[in-house]
Amino acid sequence: xxxxxxxxxxxxxxxxxxxxxxxxxxxxxxxxxxxxxxxxxxxxxxxxxxxxxxxxxxxxxxxxxxxxxxxxxxxxxxxxxxxxxxxxxxxxxxxxxxxxxxxxxxxxxxxxxxxxxxxxxxxxxxxxxxxxxxxxxxxxxxxxxxxxxxxxxxxxxxxxxxxxxxxxxxxxxxxxxxxxxxxxxxxxxxxxxxxxxxxxxxxxxxxxxxxxxxxxxxxxxxxxxxxxxxxxxxxxxxxxxxxxxxxxxxxxxxxxxxxxxxxxxxxxxxxxxxxxxxxxxxxxxxxxxxxxxxxxxxxxxxxxxxxxxxxxxxxxxxxxxxxxxxxxxxxxxxxxxxxxxxxxxxxxxxxxxxxxxxxxxxxxxxxxxxxxxxxxxxxxxxxxxxxxxxxxxxxxxxxxxxxxxxxxxxxxxxxxxxxxxxxxxxxxxxxxxxxxxxxxxxxxxxxxxxxxxxxxxxxxxxxxxxxxxxxxxxxxxxxxxxxxx
Numbered sequence: 001x002x003x004x005x006x007x008x009x010x011x012x013x014x015x016x017x018x019x020x021x022x023x024x025x026x027x028x029x030x031x032x033x034x035x036x037x038x039x040x041x042x043x044x045x046x047x048x049x050x051x052x053x054x055x056x057x058x059x060x061x062x063x064x065x066x067x068x069x070x071x072x073x074x075x076x077x078x079x080x081x082x083x084x085x086x087x088x089x090x091x092x093x094x095x096x097x098x099x100x101x102x103x104x105x106x107x108x109x110x111x112x113x114x115x116x117x118x119x120x121x122x123x124x125x126x127x128x129x130x131x132x133x134x135x136x137x138x139x140x141x142x143x144x145x146x147x148x149x150x151x152x153x154x155x156x157x158x159x160x161x162x163x164x165x166x167x168x169x170x171x172x173x174x175x176x177x178x179x180x181x182x183x184x185x186x187x188x189x190x191x192x193x194x195x196x197x198x199x200x201x202x203x204x205x206x207x208x209x210x211x212x213x214x215x216x217x218x219x220x221x222x223x224x225x226x227x228x229x230x231x232x233x234x235x236x237x238x239x240x241x242x243x244x245x246x247x248x249x250x251x252x253x254x255x256x257x258x259x260x261x262x263x264x265x266x267x268x269x270x271x272x273x274x275x276x277x278x279x280x281x282x283x284x285x286x287x288x289x290x291x292x293x294x295x296x297x298x299x300x301x302x303x304x305x306x307x308x309x310x311x312x313x314x315x316x317x318x319x320x321x322x323x324x325x326x327x328x329x330x331x332x333x334x335x336x337x338x339x340x341x342x343x344x345x346x347x348x349x350x351x352x353x354x355x356x357x358x359x360x361x362x363x364x365x366x367x368x369x370x371x372x373x374x375x376x377x378x379x380x381x382x383x384x385x386x387x388x389x390x391x392x393x394x395x396x397x398x399x400x401x402x403x404x405x406x407x408x409x410x411x412x413x414x415x416x417x418x419x420x421x422x423x424x425x426x427x428x429x430x431x432x433x434x435x436x437x438x439x440x441x442x443x444x445x446x447x448x449x450x451x452x453x454x455x456x457x458x459x460x461x462x463x464x465x466x467x468x469x470x471x472x473x474x475x476x477x478x479x480x481x482x483x484x485x
Contacts, residue, residue, distance in 0.1 A: 036309030048341035051369035066363025187215035256442035309351030
């Protein structure tokens with residue numbers, strides 16, 4: 001009996017090993033990196049541009065722990081002596097997982113935050129409208145795309161001071177790095193060109209033609225072979241080789257308001273997950289055949305997306321839903337929704353962000369940032385089967401920031417978001433915001449005012465209804481979308 005015990009033990013261990021789920025390394029690390037199982041030490045973050053907060057979530061409990069307040073909502077942030085941040089938007093993290101780099105577009109800043117204490121260690125102010133920031137794989141530099149100008153700001157990660165600028169095509173949108181730290185990939189939001197930069201030399205060594213000028217997001221695969229980026233204006237994604245000659249290898253039709261892309265490795269293979277804001281979807285593609293695996297319905301206006309440290313989950317920030325949707329990547333189902341702050345943009349999952357203490361110091365409750373009203377607009381006189389335009393009114397006290405994720409319009413045409421006297425869109429129209437639809441017939445439209453009080457008024461003679469009309473405010477045409485709820 002004793003002679004049988006060793007083989008049986010080995011057999012049991014072999015069977016156990018063969019049935020244990022095992023994943024490959026997750027971005028932004030290398031494929032050879034060890035996966036990190038989800039734990040209470042991990043943190044999920046979202047940069048929230050209307051509440052000017054950074055939400056902090058425990059991924060084990062799918063629970064918001066609180067927010068880091070980087071600035072005030074309107075109208076407090078309009079005063080001449082205001083010192084907080086405005087339009088908190090971009091988000092990256094250091095290779096040791098101890099520092100966040102949070103970009104605020106409106107105040108031209110990067111806030112460096114300690115993940116253990118949730119405190120701001122330093123603020124660095126840059127040029128006009130920086131968009132995204134990320135650390136180089138060796139942790140020595142932070143690259144920030146200054147989208148309102150034409151360069152990448154390179155910050156010394158030890159001093160937080162700008163050390164140089166790398167000239168790029170106008171409007172650099174986002175940068176990400178090859179896992180080996182050799183290349184930085186910088187797509188553009190204003191020019192139809194992605195550039196590849198030598199990290200060591202700070203020189204452009206390659207160029208990739210974009211199918212359109214508006215790339216908001218880019219991701220590099222953990223195996224060092226592919227780079228994916230989205231094109232928000234035409235609803236496409238493109239893939240190119242991550243090494244010379246950086247050849248474009250695939251263009252995919254995604255849908256209106258193609259937002260962010262990220263990559264996941266698991267026992268089923270390697271996959272790209274893409275948020276499609278205009279369809280309230282996440283689309284999943286294989287990275288070897290580029291076959292679409294599935295489409296996952298999520299909440300309003302999905303934007304940022306990031307996997308857990310083991311690739312078993314992927315998290316989606318809902319820009320008009322003030323929440324995360326949590327997706328199980330093994331069955332591609334939404335398994336949880338977590339309320340967070342207003343208008344989440346970039347998100348990041350940071351394994352082992354907290355290694356001592358509870359990691360809840362200096363966090364504040366969600367408060368006013370958790371209050372919003374959601375509405376929808378449908379085509380006037382048409383079937384309700386279409387994907388609706390969704391509108392969120394983010395509470396800012398007596399006023400609200402309105403954000404509409406508009407779909408279903410003619411491409412490249414002028415329109416006006418307005419208030420109508422009657423539910424069917426008739427009567428006098430009061431213009432709120434003029435906009436131009438993009439090549440996919442979609443747009444993100446913003447306005448501010450006491451709109452909730454108007455569209456939800458209990459007094460019939462004072463109530464108004466949101467509509468979209470063709471034309472500019474001084475030459476309004478037919479109403480094409482009306483408020484449905």
